[in-house]
Amino acid sequence: xxxxxxxxxxxxxxxxxxxxxxxxxxxxxxxxxxxxxxxxxxxxxxxxxxxxxxxxxxxxxxxxxxxxxxxxxxxxxxxxxxxxxxxxxxxxxxxxxxxxxxxxxxxxxxxxxxxxxxxxxxxxxxxxxxxxxxxxxxxxxxx
Amino acid sequence: xxxxxxxxxxxxxxxxxxxxxxxxxxxxxxxxxxxxxxxxxxxxxxxxxxxxxxxxxxxxxxxxxxxxxxxxxxxxxxxxxxxxxxxxxxxxxxxxxxxxxxxxxxxxxxxxxxxxxxxxxxxxxxxxxxxxxxxxxxxxxxx
DNA sequence: CATCTAAATGTTTAAATATTCATTGGATTG
DNA sequence: CAATCCAATGAATATTTAAACATTTAGATG
Numbered sequence: 161x162x163x164x165x166x167x168x169x170x171x172x173x174x175x176x177x178x179x180x181x182x183x184x185x186x187x188x189x190x191x192x193x194x195x196x197x198x199x200x201x202x203x204x205x206x207x208x209x210x211x212x213x214x215x216x217x218x219x220x221x222x223x224x225x226x227x228x229x230x231x232x233x234x235x236x237x238x239x240x241x242x243x244x245x246x247x248x249x250x251x252x253x254x255x256x257x258x259x260x261x262x263x264x265x266x267x268x269x270x271x272x273x274x275x276x277x278x279x280x281x282x283x284x285x286x287x288x289x290x291x292x293x294x295x296x297x298x299x300x301x302x303x
Numbered sequence: 304x305x306x307x308x309x310x311x312x313x314x315x316x317x318x319x320x321x322x323x324x325x326x327x328x329x330x331x332x333x334x335x336x337x338x339x340x341x342x343x344x345x346x347x348x349x350x351x352x353x354x355x356x357x358x359x360x361x362x363x364x365x366x367x368x369x370x371x372x373x374x375x376x377x378x379x380x381x382x383x384x385x386x387x388x389x390x391x392x393x394x395x396x397x398x399x400x401x402x403x404x405x406x407x408x409x410x411x412x413x414x415x416x417x418x419x420x421x422x423x424x425x426x427x428x429x430x431x432x433x434x435x436x437x438x439x440x441x442x443x444x445x446x
Numbered sequence: 447c448a449t450c451t452a453a454a455t456g457t458t459t460a461a462a463t464a465t466t467c468a469t470t471g472g473a474t475t476g
Numbered sequence: 477c478a479a480t481c482c483a484a485t486g487a488a489t490a491t492t493t494a495a496a497c498a499t500t501t502a503g504a505t506g
Contacts, residue, residue: 163453163454163455181491181492181493182492182493183491183492196455197455197456197457198492198493198494199455199456199457199493199494199495200454200455200456201493202492202493202494203454203455203494205493206357206494209356209357211354211355211356211361211363212354212355212463212492212493213352213354213363214349214352218354218363220354220356220361220363221363306483306484306485324461324462324463325462325463326461326462339485340485340486340487341462341463341464342463342464342465342485342486342487343484343485343486344463345462345463345464345465346464346484346485348463349464355462355463355493
């Protein structure tokens with residue numbers, strides 16, 4: 161079980177609502193066979209840009225991926241990593257290119273440009289903060 | 304010193320950034336001659352829809368008032384109250400109508416309709432939650 | 447393969463926030 | 477005007493979150 165898989169599950173749970181504390185989230189994750197301490201979740205929250213509101217945790221607003229890209233991502237996107245102002249995506253073999261094209265179409269402000277190989281996409285962002293935002297956005301689309 | 308004045312000041316401080324805890328906010332308010340305990344601030348935060356992020360407290364995204372309305376409000380808006388799904392504005396005497404017209408122009412989703420008297424505007428919202436959101440938005444414009 | 451490094455996570459505990467219950471100071475009404 | 481109600485706030489405290497530090501693990505490197 162990888163970190164980005166866990167974070168993907170966290171986003172799913174948050175979206176479905178009704179999560180008010182990190183302990184609550186930890187319990188919800190346990191139902192899905194994911195063990196994580198409150199401390200780990202606190203860190204995940206920060207990385208994913210989640211905030212506590214009166215009606216539970218929420219993701220800070222940012223524009224939503226369109227259907228074409230979201231569909232491709234759900235099907236082929238396998239991992240999302242970040243280093244400095246770069247984000248690296250792994251896709252199913254042979255699909256990097258189509259995913260990258262759809263991603264380019266999004267014209268997100270966090271993306272300066274992309275380069276796709278066979279199963280890897282390199283994305284250049286303006287800065288580290290943008291890369292982090294982008295990572296959170298993309299993790300949400302992991303299967 | 305009224306509650307909505309305090310909340311207006313809170314929004315100002317939050318906007319200018321660099322507020323990371325409620326105690327910090329309390330100290331900043333003291334500089335402006337406003338005394339409030341952490342408990343009161345916790346409640347204010349909730350009412351105003353403020354959330355804690357990695358870069359300090361922030362207001363949850365919602366669309367921003369346009370210049371015309373914002374200008375009028377800054378000049379004439381004096382108080383904002385909420386009861387159920389209704390929000391009541393007090394303006395300088397004789398100015399309720401012009402403020403209400405500008406407000407209607409905003410076409411906000413939180414506003415079903417408005418009625419203006421001489422110095423009072425009644426706003427009907429779809430529900431209590433919308434009214435609360437609207438209140439927070441408007442308080443930000445108080446002188 | 448031993449060693450080093452860095453990311454990820456855990457443990458402990460401090461700090462920050464929210465809740466509960468109580469008080470106060472207007473309005474409202476009989 | 478007393479009695480009552482209610483919004484606003486505070487004090488004490490419980491709960492939640494984050495910081496500091498330690499440990500583990502997987503990959504790099506000699």
